[in-house]
Amino acid sequence: MxxxxxxxxxxxxxxxxxxxxxxxxxxxxxxxxxxxxxxxxxxxxxxxxxxxxxxxxxxxxxxxxxxxxxxxxxxxxxxxxxxxxxxxxxxxxxxxxxxxxxxxxxxxxANLAYPVPVQIAAAALSSGCFLIMFLGGWHDFIPACIAGGLGFSGLIYFHRLVELKFFAEILASLIIGLVSFLFVITGIVHQLDKIIIASVMPLVPGLLITNAVRDLMAGHLVSGLAKGAEAFLTAFAIGAGVAVVLALY
Known part of the structure; x- marks a missing residue:
């Protein structure tokens, strides 16, 4: 039966x-x-x-x-x-x-995510690779890796510390800006803009932006606009953290 x-x-x-x-x-x-x-x-x-x-x-x-x-x-x-x-x-x-x-x-x-050290190492390496992609010099490769790795570490730590959305992104980009500026002050690097841009790339909500566009194209206007707004606020938070450092120095 x-x-x-x-x-x-x-x-x-x-x-x-x-x-x-x-x-x-x-x-x-x-x-x-x-x-x-x-x-x-x-x-x-x-x-x-x-x-x-x-x-x-x-x-x-x-x-x-x-x-x-x-x-x-x-x-x-x-x-x-x-x-x-x-x-x-x-x-x-x-x-x-x-x-x-x-x-x-x-x-x-299930926890299927990669271990945190692996995530940080991947973010650091990708920051250095983005620097080369943006026509930066090889002598800035290691500083970009360090800045990107420290910024991503801050992102993970602050996400666990405070659940307030966009707070972690602001502080992580602030760390990246400070580290990059310290590298410039000490004379280790000379291309501040490219190091900052490359280092914040692991923080950029690329998947969220892609999904927002795909949902809008599929006719899901509410979800598409909501995801787009979230992606915009995340990008704004990243830019605000960097802007604070540039404004102070």
Missing amino acids: EKKINHNEVMEVCLLAGKIMMQSGAETYRVEDTMRRIADALGNHPSHSYVTPTGIVFSIDGAGTKIIGIPARSTDLKKVTIVNSISRKISSGDLSVEEAYHALKQVET
Whole structure:
């Protein structure tokens, strides 16, 4: 005898998948498409969703409506890839509702990010590479790596210290400006502008800007404008931190 589908369980799976994807930096249209495909595969009933960067409203005809909040957002494309993989397994019938929910719960609680030292080293190296890309001299490569690494370290530390949004970005760019200016004062480097620009590149919300444009092109105007505003405020915070140093010195 075929087991009766529990629509509440299907909605929980869809909402959990959407929550993980939104928290990990996925585009709005991708989240809605994934939730719809999961609902179709598990329940074969029409579903409706309304996704914003801060919350998801989801309903299945005849089963009511549920809402889930998105308290925080970051960038973890590995989790987005795993959720997409789980979605494909659900669509192919390889996972039941219970198995899918358990797999998604494991993804939600998993820490798939690289260790902090690796992230800092990558930010430092990329800062030096951006310096060369912006036609800086090789003699400024190491100072740019140091400034970028210290700035990214400050970003991570201040994010953990204070949850106030954009506060960490301002202080991180302030550190980059101070370190870069100290390098110029001591005569180690001579291209202050290129070192600062290269060092703040790891802080720039590139994925957020890309997702905002893609959401606008896909017709998700609310999400696109919201993400665009967040990206603008982040960029403004980065510029404000650097501007404070330049104004003082």
